[in-house]
Amino acid sequence: MTDHELDPATVGAPRAPRRRRLGRLSGRDKAVVAVLLGLPILIDLVFIWGPTLGTIGLSFTKWNGVGGLSTKTCQPNVPSILNNGCLYGVQNYHQAATIYPEFWPAVRHNLIWLAVFVFFATPLGMLFAVLIDRGIKGSRMYQSILFLPVMLSLALVGIIWEFMYSQNYGLINTVIGHNHNGNAIDWLGNPKLNLWSVLVEATWRQAGYVMVLYLAGLKAVDPQLREAAVMDGTNAWQTFWKVVFPVMRPINIVVMVVTVIESLRAFDLVYITNKGINGLELLSVLVTSNIVGETQRVGFGSALGVVLLVISLVPICTFLYLTFRRESQPKGAR
Amino acid sequence: MTSPRIPQNFERPLARRGLLKGMGAAAAFATVPGALAACSSSKSSGSSGGNAGSVTSPVTFGSNYSDASPKAAFAALCAAATAAGGPKVTINTVDHNTFQTNITSYLQGTPDDLFTWFAGYRMQYFAAQGLALPLDDVWAKIGGNFSASVKTLCTGLDGHQYFVPIYNYPWVVFYNKSHFASKGYTVPTTWDDFIALCKKMKADGIVPLAFADKDGWPALGTFDILNMRINGYDYHQKLMKHQVPWTDPGVAAVFNQWAELMPYMQTGANGRIWQDAAKALEQKQAGMMFQGTNQVAAQYVTDNANLADLDFFPYPSINPTYGQDYMDAPTDGFMISKKAKNPAGAKAILEYIGTAAAESTFLKTDQWDVGVATGLQAPSYDAIQTKSVAAISSCKAVAQFMDRDADPAMATAMISIIQKFIDDPSTGNITSLQSSAEQQAKSIYTS
Numbered sequence: 001m002t003d004h005e006l007d008p009a010t011v012g013a014p015r016a017p018r019r020r021r022l023g024r025l026s027g028r029d030k031a032v033v034a035v036l037l038g039l040p041i042l043i044d045l046v047f048i049w050g051p052t053l054g055t056i057g058l059s060f061t062k063w064n065g066v067g068g069l070s071t072k073t074c075q076p077n078v079p080s081i082l083n084n085g086c087l088y089g090v091q092n093y094h095q096a097a098t099i100y101p102e103f104w105p106a107v108r109h110n111l112i113w114l115a116v117f118v119f120f121a122t123p124l125g126m127l128f129a130v131l132i133d134r135g136i137k138g139s140r141m142y143q144s145i146l147f148l149p150v151m152l153s154l155a156l157v158g159i160i161w162e163f164m165y166s167q168n169y170g171l172i173n174t175v176i177g178h179n180h181n182g183n184a185i186d187w188l189g190n191p192k193l194n195l196w197s198v199l200v201e202a203t204w205r206q207a208g209y210v211m212v213l214y215l216a217g218l219k220a221v222d223p224q225l226r227e228a229a230v231m232d233g234t235n236a237w238q239t240f241w242k243v244v245f246p247v248m249r250p251i252n253i254v255v256m257v258v259t260v261i262e263s264l265r266a267f268d269l270v271y272i273t274n275k276g277i278n279g280l281e282l283l284s285v286l287v288t289s290n291i292v293g294e295t296q297r298v299g300f301g302s303a304l305g306v307v308l309l310v311i312s313l314v315p316i317c318t319f320l321y322l323t324f325r326r327e328s329q330p331k332g333a334r
Numbered sequence: 335m336t337s338p339r340i341p342q343n344f345e346r347p348l349a350r351r352g353l354l355k356g357m358g359a360a361a362a363f364a365t366v367p368g369a370l371a372a373c374s375s376s377k378s379s380g381s382s383g384g385n386a387g388s389v390t391s392p393v394t395f396g397s398n399y400s401d402a403s404p405k406a407a408f409a410a411l412c413a414a415a416t417a418a419g420g421p422k423v424t425i426n427t428v429d430h431n432t433f434q435t436n437i438t439s440y441l442q443g444t445p446d447d448l449f450t451w452f453a454g455y456r457m458q459y460f461a462a463q464g465l466a467l468p469l470d471d472v473w474a475k476i477g478g479n480f481s482a483s484v485k486t487l488c489t490g491l492d493g494h495q496y497f498v499p500i501y502n503y504p505w506v507v508f509y510n511k512s513h514f515a516s517k518g519y520t521v522p523t524t525w526d527d528f529i530a531l532c533k534k535m536k537a538d539g540i541v542p543l544a545f546a547d548k549d550g551w552p553a554l555g556t557f558d559i560l561n562m563r564i565n566g567y568d569y570h571q572k573l574m575k576h577q578v579p580w581t582d583p584g585v586a587a588v589f590n591q592w593a594e595l596m597p598y599m600q601t602g603a604n605g606r607i608w609q610d611a612a613k614a615l616e617q618k619q620a621g622m623m624f625q626g627t628n629q630v631a632a633q634y635v636t637d638n639a640n641l642a643d644l645d646f647f648p649y650p651s652i653n654p655t656y657g658q659d660y661m662d663a664p665t666d667g668f669m670i671s672k673k674a675k676n677p678a679g680a681k682a683i684l685e686y687i688g689t690a691a692a693e694s695t696f697l698k699t700d701q702w703d704v705g706v707a708t709g710l711q712a713p714s715y716d717a718i719q720t721k722s723v724a725a726i727s728s729c730k731a732v733a734q735f736m737d738r739d740a741d742p743a744m745a746t747a748m749i750s751i752i753q754k755f756i757d758d759p760s761t762g763n764i765t766s767l768q769s770s771a772e773q774q775a776k777s778i779y780t781s
Contacts, residue, residue, distance in 0.1 A: 065438045167610070189603065190605060293435045294437055
């Protein structure tokens with residue numbers, strides 16, 4: 001052990017360059033940073049967090065969107081029109097959970113939607129991606145066909161499937177000969193059936209979306225890993241699950257987050273189908289139908305919106321936690 | 335590889351684009367009428383409205399007549415109003431669903447001087463909140479053209495008039511004349527005849543009543559008519575205002591009567607749009623259909639079906655006390671917004687529109703609606719329209735339709751309750767649906 005062996009310049013791994021501190025930045029740099037960071041933060045606060053906090057505030061009032069809000073407490077047993085903009089406490093939440101018949105079905109349908117996406121649409125998309133990645137014949141054609149629904153707006157997807165599902169004139173019923181008034185299958189009107197019909201539409205689109213994300217991830221997997229695995233005598237199944245899948249972890253997280261977000265913001269398909277009534281209730285639709293439109297139960301709709309926000313915060317917080325934990329892990333293996 | 339920014343790379347551009355487009359559209363919606371209004375040279379009316387502005391400076395008209403033929407008819411009407419000495423009219427057309435959806439923010443933002451709307455509680459609700467201008471001075475001039483019952487429809491809760499009507503249309507039972515003639519069916523006037531006819535049709539392999547409720551509102555009409563036939567008009571209006579509880583035996587009677595008819599109505603209604611039900615009638619797969627002329631006759635025209643073969647009869651009587659005295663005949667018309675820039679000019683337009691001549695102009699291209707001016711027989715009327723006038727004028731009172739007579743939130747609640755009834759018309763389900771309706775009505779009408 002000599003002195004100079006301890007010299008950090010010559011021993012051990014090269015150190016990461018030290019971060020430049022704020023003090024090293026010139027005035028112009030600071031201004032640029034302030035503008036580039038400040039503007040998005042300001043826009044985020046004004047357009048996202050302002051309305052969010054406003055919604056939470058409104059959810060404790062009874063308001064029909066006309067005139068102002070007051071700090072009076074709502075009077076019991078007077079006509080609604082005289083009770084406008086008053087403080088309603090947690091009554092909106094109470095009503096939603098007790099007497100609003102659409103609330104619990106909507107929560108259930110949102111969870112079913114999530115489950116179908118997680119356990120069916122996403123694995124299906126992964127399967128497509130793996131098959132195409134293995135370079136089967138005509139893979140580009142399959143890729144285009146499977147990706148086509150993703151490029152269509154969901155409203156358009158709903159209209160396309162309307163032609164498939166229509167009771168008396170639809171393709172499905174016509175092909176299977178169930179398009180007469182006596183025996184027609186009511187794909188979109190039967191409340192026991194229509195949620196699943198719409199989930200088929202949603203899966204048709206979501207699987208293609210997941211496939212594209214996955215293909216991008218598979219392309220990034222180092223081919224040497226696979227070659228090494230094959231050298232060690234694994235079969236294709238083992239190669240995928242033991243080697244490729246673990247390497248794909250970041251993409252898996254992205255796909256998971258996308259899946260959760262897509263199923264919570266599900267709205268367009270059911271709205272196009274029947275405005276989200278009669279077996280297609282979803283929280284997002286209930287919020288819309290109470291706040292937007294002539295009905296204007298702004299307070300009540302806001303309460304439903306807050307419920308949706310709370311549900312959404314669970315996967316969002318999980319994702320943020322995972323991201324920041326990864327970020328704080330030091331780079332390089334120790 | 336493990337960059338935390340990966341998710342952003344995969345963010346769907348669609349979402350951002352859609353948001354921007356939406357923001358752009360919202361901004362355009364909010365500013366365009368205002369910008370147009372700002373171009374007019376009228377003086378600002380201040381908060382009171384009244385007679386500010388001038389009869390000669392231009393006015394703007396917010397219209398929900400977005401389908402091609404009503405849009406053309408409406409443009410002709412505004413042109414005629416200008417030709418008759420009124421101010422120049424700029425029409426801002428918005429798709430009707432969007433228009434109805436945005437009405438509250440529209441009237442509080444920068445609305446047009448005039449806007450299209452619906453009579454009954456649907457008008458009173460906005461008038462009561464101070465969003466519309468009273469039109470008593472207009473009615474002083476045009477009042478002679480309308481019957482007392484029409485004037486009532488245009489009157490707010492405070493006794494002032496807020497609305498000038500243009501047309502209405504009856505909700506009746508449609509059938510094809512040739513179909514009835516070839517099968518030897520006769521038009522029923524009582525419930526027993528009606529059920530007997532339905533049985534005969536079913537035996538002949540025809541769907542007795544074409545029926546669709548995917549949009550939710552069409553079936554409300556069946557509730558309305560059964561309630562008016564069984565319990566009368568006054569009871570119906572009280573129920574719509576929640577002065578009668580939804581758990582009342584009268585409401586149970588309506589649902590039970592409906593349950594009796596249900597086997598003869600087209601199945602799977604909750605998944606069928608009314609246009610498809612009308613097609614079943616056109617193709618004679620169905621014998622009858624109960625809906626408004628504004629839908630069925632209009633659909634016949636759209637589909638180039640045989641409009642001359644189409645005929646209708648008023649809903650059969652159930653309770654002899656009320657016979658066939660009442661029906662739904664929704665009335666559409668116009669109002670002036672409280673924030674109008676040129677109320678004087680807008681009133682001049684409405685003074686013209688509230689005449690038989692103006693209604694005839696509007697109805698030139700319309701083969702299904704009828705004017706509401708007393709005794710109007712527009713030269714362009716076809717058989718359906720002529721019969722509609724007679725049917726409406728023979729009624730002792732006409733209701734507007736549940737979503738126009740009741741609080742809009744209650745109509746929304748009833749849409750889902752009636753769809754659940756269509757799925758399961760059993761007595762036990764009727765009871766639970768009634769209590770659900772009453773609970774929701776309590777939270778909507780009072781608190």
